[in-house]
Amino acid sequence: MKPLTAVILTCFCGLMSCSSPSGDEPAEKRPDLAEYLDSAGKEDELSGGARQIKISTPKGDFKVWTKRVGNNPTMKVLLLHGGPGGTHEAFECFDSYFPEEGIEYYYYDQLGSHYSDQPQDTSLWNIDRFVEEVEQVRAALQLNKENFYLLGHSWGGILAMEYALKYQDKLKGLIISNMMSSVPAYNKYAQEVLGPQMAPAVLAEVKQLEADNDFSNPRYMELLLPNFYTKHALRMPVEQWPDPVMRMFNHMNQTIYVQMQGPSEFGISGNASLKNWDRSADLEKITVPTLTIGATHDTMDPKHMEWMATQLPEGSYLNCPKGSHMAMYDDQKTYFKGLVSFIKAVDQGGKL
Template sequence: MNNRYYYSLCTALLLTQACTSQQENITDRPTQATAAYLDSSGREDEFSGGARMITISTPKGDYKVWTKRVGNNPRMKVLLLHGGPGGTHEAFECFDSYLPKEGIEYYYYDQLGSHYSDQPNDTSLWNTQRFVEEVEQVRQALGLDENNFYLLGHSWGGILAMEYALQHQDKMKGMIISNMMSSVPAYNAYAEEVLGPQMPPEVLAEVKQIEAKGDFSNPRYMELLLPNFYTKHALRMPVEQWPDPVNRMFNHMNQTVYVQMQGPSEFGIRGNASLKNWDRSGDLPKIKIPTLTIGGEHDTMDPKHMEWMAGQVQNGTYLYCPEGSHMAMYDDQKRYFNGLVNFIKDVDNAQPKN
């Protein structure tokens, strides 16, 4: 081979490799939007990776609640209200697989009494209005406002979101009520008339017998409910396949808060539970902000009622999850998050840009 030709060929190959390598490096770099989303420079919570304890005032003194921010977006910020009452943010951890790639900022938050926050023993703190006041203090501390603040409440969190919106919707950009009805009496009727009869008669009879005795600590109660109720209406997969975040949430449930407000039964809210008569169905037309309701076909809550709710608020949308149960964010996950992301972005696109 001619030496001159050989050297020219080598030079061309080296230049090609260098260009290819440079092109790959450019391609691998985060986009400007991604870089901005991941940049926590100058944020109060930069040192702790987004985690932050917020001091709240209550009639019984000051306490701290745990929050954690994920991402940066000045126009789309979602505060997550977990279920229970007395549950934790952990069940929401699947949001990490969907919201960051859409550039949506969101906040995990354990309400007072929940695992990552202070857990005072004073039972007078466990009432809906006190929780509403807590959410308002958290909102202020996080700097959320009507230009960016979306509130997502799941199950009990949905009750809390509705109560908050009825008092503070002027500070909100949008609301998502996930898997929660607007009336506990209507929920009780659905559990009694629809969900109960779906169980084998002999199982339902034994469950009712245990409940009539108030023997809720009997291992047989959960032995009956797990295969005949939970895996059909709470999370539709075998218990041994339940995701780790869900198991941790259940393990960390504050039973004192849960039983006081929700009661010990899994068939509705009864007994001395403080939420037994809660009903905001007649107040839904007062809600003006864009609102998404989410219901699953196999939910513990009536999906038709949740569709009806979307028609009662002034600017409502309904997301139906045909494969979903009460935790549709897991058992109808892609449909759930596609609908959630579209709602948030539609509301954002409808708002005039500054």
């Protein structure tokens, strides 16, 4: 963790240096709840916070879906979902934590996802265009450097880093959740660390299915669910996976996912457009307060995400010792205690 200013140290350092806070202490309730819940005069008052935002692209205008929860003039968090091609639904657990802390937040389906328009032109699925989409959403929501926190999970973490490298003058704080800054490093970790953790016979069969390009074979998921997903994606028996997670997977846009991420679950390879993405050398250019979040059992290397925090001028790291790639579910208390602490620390002191 980077040295903290005195004003931040008291409220932040203790929480972030402890990898497994007990979570027993009652949350401090926001005293002005009526103000937090007041939507009077808001553009989205009629729809309970939901609105469609028009965005312009090289292939025409489309609409993307967002939904605001709460009001806070200095803490507004835009949530970038994973995938690519995932949905806002994976973030629905935030409803259990952010409102009682008085944090305003925005669900958002990126173009091509769930409630947003789903054009068929595959030229739209590239990082630069997604960055411009986020900037148009930010402007429409009237978020600015006095209040705008951007949180990206997984693919959303890539998008958040890219956005910050171009538009960090609009940001108050950045959260990179469960995403490394290098896809080649991620691939190396998947092949050399995660794969060998599987039983040799299972790994051999998975590798053969991948070599045969037989990803649609039901056997592929039959092997991965108990031997990989429940160990590194979400550490619960599949039958216990939360409803928002199941809905997110059911609504995944596979066209976008395969084009950018590829069909394999062991890294990003083949013709996937993200396979050579690497911003590790550029992390030092992101000067806004930034929190990286990793988990001990993540598909992403937690040591790499801890290292990322040392490369960011105002970086700090939160580890979720019981968590995996979706640590907001399988190490939820640690995840949200650290996340809320970071947001409030930046709000009180301005920077780390």
